[in-house]
Amino acid sequence: MDGAPTGHRTTRIPTARYTLPAWKALEDERLWPRVWQIACTVDCVPAPGDYFEYEIAGLSILVVRGDDGALRAFQNVCPHRANLLLRGQGSGLERIRCAYHHWCFDLRGRLQSISPEDARPEASARASDRTGAAGRLALVPVAVDVWGGFVFVNPSPDAEPLATYLEGLPQELEWVGMEEFSCDAFMTVPLACNWKVVVDAFVETYHLHAVHPQMLAIADDVNTPITLYDKHSRFVQPYGVPSPRRRGSVSNQELWEAFAANLGHRMGIPFADQGAPGPHPEIPEGLSMRDVLVARIREHLGEMGARYADLDDHHVIDDFHYHLFPNAVVNVFAGWFGLIRARPGATPDDCLLDMWNFDLRPAERADAHPRPAVLTLGPDEIRALGPVLLQDLDLMPQVQRGLRQPGLGHFQLTRSEARIGRMHEILDRYLDPPAPLRLAPD
Numbered sequence: 001m002d003g004a005p006t007g008h009r010t011t012r013i014p015t016a017r018y019t020l021p022a023w024k025a026l027e028d029e030r031l032w033p034r035v036w037q038i039a040c041t042v043d044c045v046p047a048p049g050d051y052f053e054y055e056i057a058g059l060s061i062l063v064v065r066g067d068d069g070a071l072r073a074f075q076n077v078c079p080h081r082a083n084l085l086l087r088g089q090g091s092g093l094e095r096i097r098c099a100y101h102h103w104c105f106d107l108r109g110r111l112q113s114i115s116p117e118d119a120r121p122e123a124s125a126r127a128s129d130r131t132g133a134a135g136r137l138a139l140v141p142v143a144v145d146v147w148g149g150f151v152f153v154n155p156s157p158d159a160e161p162l163a164t165y166l167e168g169l170p171q172e173l174e175w176v177g178m179e180e181f182s183c184d185a186f187m188t189v190p191l192a193c194n195w196k197v198v199v200d201a202f203v204e205t206y207h208l209h210a211v212h213p214q215m216l217a218i219a220d221d222v223n224t225p226i227t228l229y230d231k232h233s234r235f236v237q238p239y240g241v242p243s244p245r246r247r248g249s250v251s252n253q254e255l256w257e258a259f260a261a262n263l264g265h266r267m268g269i270p271f272a273d274q275g276a277p278g279p280h281p282e283i284p285e286g287l288s289m290r291d292v293l294v295a296r297i298r299e300h301l302g303e304m305g306a307r308y309a310d311l312d313d314h315h316v317i318d319d320f321h322y323h324l325f326p327n328a329v330v331n332v333f334a335g336w337f338g339l340i341r342a343r344p345g346a347t348p349d350d351c352l353l354d355m356w357n358f359d360l361r362p363a364e365r366a367d368a369h370p371r372p373a374v375l376t377l378g379p380d381e382i383r384a385l386g387p388v389l390l391q392d393l394d395l396m397p398q399v400q401r402g403l404r405q406p407g408l409g410h411f412q413l414t415r416s417e418a419r420i421g422r423m424h425e426i427l428d429r430y431l432d433p434p435a436p437l438r439l440a441p442d
Ligand SMILES: [Fe+2]
Pocket: 201, 202, 207, 211, 212, 388, 392
């Protein structure tokens, strides 16, 4: 496989799709209310009475664990006078009470009581009549389902099953055991760019040599085969080998140090030691530095249980990188994966970048499944995220400004950026945009 995606044709993208309020209005009207998207993880809502508010593009959706143990989702609005019902996340909920007039709903979204008029017999009778007015006064349900530890929601009443939407990804990623992973914190960074600029920056390896040159010592950014599914896409990137762009110029010591600095956690190297990992381990006769790294990762994976006991070298060390249309990027390694999610802001020029890091932890550990903390990072905390991410974060607002320059009507994709083109093709399917904003065949 040489990385040439099948069926690839889109290479010129209208910049207005990133800057025009009318385009954002199309996304807000026709994409977010009609597409499956990641709302939170099951660890946010493990017990009856747990809830989590997911917000995107003006929508507010409540994910609720019912007293029967079932997971449900509702539009977060009181059908009486349209107040938002709950904010943020929490637990111990026995009913959902609107703060405006104290109308109450049970955790299945059914109207429970109207206060204080529920003292009146006729009102109380109405409230218990599920087929009458009270039936119409239930919370508006949102389709909800779970895969890989993620809670997905889709506000559309015509939502296709999540399993259909995900195409073959659950089967393809079954080896990872994603539902056994957990995440300590949902980190969010506000960014001055369109949400698609974030997705674009995370679904291609072409910018590595320019923006993240330190990665070229440990990753092959050239032989990174791309697979386009119907809506979603993937690349698989070899790790533990230098980029062909640096062929012959990377010593084993440099490879070792760069791998420890960027992916030392995969070998169990404590964060404090990743910057100075010492001399590289001895490389047995006939083996390579990659073989040594594979052995070190395999040893560390073994400490987390038997899940990866039979994994081949390719799956032990390499990067399996997925774009989940529309706005999630899941970067999967054995024993660790990261989610990047981008949510639109109030204008086409801003967004929220969400970062969730997942570890596989032995199930018997007390912190095997913590409830993730929800954090918005300030400038100082952003600086602590590490050089690779900072390099991307510094770049993206500049791209957004560039997209606004009037001389540039389209931007140009190369073959290695085919996943960006595919995302735009699927956007056309959802948005049915007017001709000037539509993708033109090359
Ligand atoms: Fe990057």
